[in-house]
Amino acid sequence: MTRLINSNLRTLVIGASLLLIALLAATWKQRARPEPVALIPALTGQPEYCLSCHADLPEISLSHSIESMGCVSCHGGDPLALDADLAHSTMRGRRSPLGDGRNPSDFSVVEASCGGSNCHSGPAARSALPSVAGQAPGRDHIHRVLTSVQATYAGAIATVRFAFGGQSDQLAHQGVFAIQDAESKTGFAELTAFDPTKETSPAIQTFAANCLTCHLSAEPLPGLEYARLTGCAACHTLTAGADLEQPLHQLTTAIPYTQCNTCHNRGNYSMRDLKFNPRTDAPTDRLHDYYQPIAQFTKCEYELDCVDCHTNGEVMGDGDLYNYQKEIQYVQCKTCHGTLAGPPLTRTITDPNDIALRLAFLNPVNDLQAGDTIVVTEKGEPIWNMRQLPDGTFELIGKVTKARYTVPLVAGSTCPQKPDEQESRFCHECHAVER
Numbered sequence: 242m243t244r245l246i247n248s249n250l251r252t253l254v255i256g257a258s259l260l261l262i263a264l265l266a267a268t269w270k271q272r273a274r275p276e277p278v279a280l281i282p283a284l285t286g287q288p289e290y291c292l293s294c295h296a297d298l299p300e301i302s303l304s305h306s307i308e309s310m311g312c313v314s315c316h317g318g319d320p321l322a323l324d325a326d327l328a329h330s331t332m333r334g335r336r337s338p339l340g341d342g343r344n345p346s347d348f349s350v351v352e353a354s355c356g357g358s359n360c361h362s363g364p365a366a367r368s369a370l371p372s373v374a375g376q377a378p379g380r381d382h383i384h385r386v387l388t389s390v391q392a393t394y395a396g397a398i399a400t401v402r403f404a405f406g407g408q409s410d411q412l413a414h415q416g417v418f419a420i421q422d423a424e425s426k427t428g429f430a431e432l433t434a435f436d437p438t439k440e441t442s443p444a445i446q447t448f449a450a451n452c453l454t455c456h457l458s459a460e461p462l463p464g465l466e467y468a469r470l471t472g473c474a475a476c477h478t479l480t481a482g483a484d485l486e487q488p489l490h491q492l493t494t495a496i497p498y499t500q501c502n503t504c505h506n507r508g509n510y511s512m513r514d515l516k517f518n519p520r521t522d523a524p525t526d527r528l529h530d531y532y533q534p535i536a537q538f539t540k541c542e543y544e545l546d547c548v549d550c551h552t553n554g555e556v557m558g559d560g561d562l563y564n565y566q567k568e569i570q571y572v573q574c575k576t577c578h579g580t581l582a583g584p585p586l587t588r589t590i591t592d593p594n595d596i597a598l599r600l601a602f603l604n605p606v607n608d609l610q611a612g613d614t615i616v617v618t619e620k621g622e623p624i625w626n627m628r629q630l631p632d633g634t635f636e637l638i639g640k641v642t643k644a645r646y647t648v649p650l651v652a653g654s655t656c657p658q659k660p661d662e663q664e665s666r667f668c669h670e671c672h673a674v675e676r
Contacts, residue, residue: 362384393456420432457472576624593611597625601626626640
C-alpha cells in the first residue's frame, strides 16, 4: 500500500512540475512578446503588426514608404501574428545567403510581391519607353526585366549551343527560363527553357555547369567580391562594401559601379575551356578596377558610374525579347557629346508629371524642374541627370557621386570624326585611356 501511495505521489509531483513548467514557459513567452504596434498602410487599408518587432529597420526607399506600402504587401507573412515563427511562416522569397531575411524580389515570387496594377506589373497597355515625349511609361517593370538579356541570358546560351551543334543558327531560342512576349516588336515572341539534361554535347553541359552564375535568378559565386542578391535586388540592393551581418533592407536607383562589378567585372567566361576564370590582379585604383583588364575605354567611361550613362530602359530592357545584348544597347558617346553635325538630342520639360521629374525625385542629386532642358536618347528616354544650362553648355551630375561635369561637345571641335563613323568604337580610337 505504501509503495502504491508513494508511486501516486511521485506521479502527482511530476505532473504538477510539468504543469508548472508549462505555465512558466507560457508566461515567459507571453512576456517575451513585444507590445503590439499597429500599422494600417494606405495601399491595403488592413492592419499589420510587423513593426512590433521590426521598428528598427530603415525605410526601404523613397517610393516604398512604410506608411503607404506596409510590409506584408511585399514580404507576405501573417500580418496579425505577434509570434515570430507564425508571422514569418508564409513569407515570400528565396532565403538570402547574405542574411536571415527573405528576398521578395526573387523572380520565383516577384509577381506576387511586386506586381499588381498599383505597383510594378502596370497597366495592360504596357509601354516600356514613352511614345510621346515626356509621357510616363507604363509600370511594366517586371515584364521588362524578365524579358531582358540580363535575365534570360539568351545570347550566351545561343552562342554556345550554335558553336557546339545544339542549334543550326545563331538566333536566341532558349533562355534560363521560359518566357513569352505576345506583343513582341523584335520578331520572336518566346523563349523556351534551356534544359542541359536534353543536350547531347558534353561542351554544352559543361557550359551549363560552369557558366550560369551571373543572370539575375542565379545564386552568386562564393566570395565577397561576388556578393549580391537575386531578382530586382541584384542591382537595387547594394551589397558591395555593405555590412552583410545587418539586414539588407534598402532599394536604390543610385547604383555605384561596384555593384555592377559583382557580375560584370570579376573575371571572364572562357569559350576555350567553358568555365569562369576569375581576375587574378588586385586593382588599387578606379581606373583599373572599373573594367576588365583586357578592355579599352575612355576617361568618362571609367570616371562615371554605369548608371550615369546607361538608362533603365537599356539596362532593364524595354519589354521585348532580344537575341543579344548589343541589340538593346543604344547609348553611345554621341548621346551626350553629340556629333560634328550638332549637339545631343534634347527635350524641354513642360509637364509636372514628366517621367524625368519622377526619376529625379527617386535620386535627388539635382533640382530638376519644369522648364529645364535635358538630354534624351535616340528613343526619347530622358538622361535626366544631364541638362543644358542657360549659357548653352551641358552639365552632367553623377547619380552616385553627385560630382558635376561640363560635357564637351564634338560640334565646333577639331575632331576628325567622319559623318559615317559615329559609333563609340570610332571615338575610342583617339580617346582611349592608357592603362
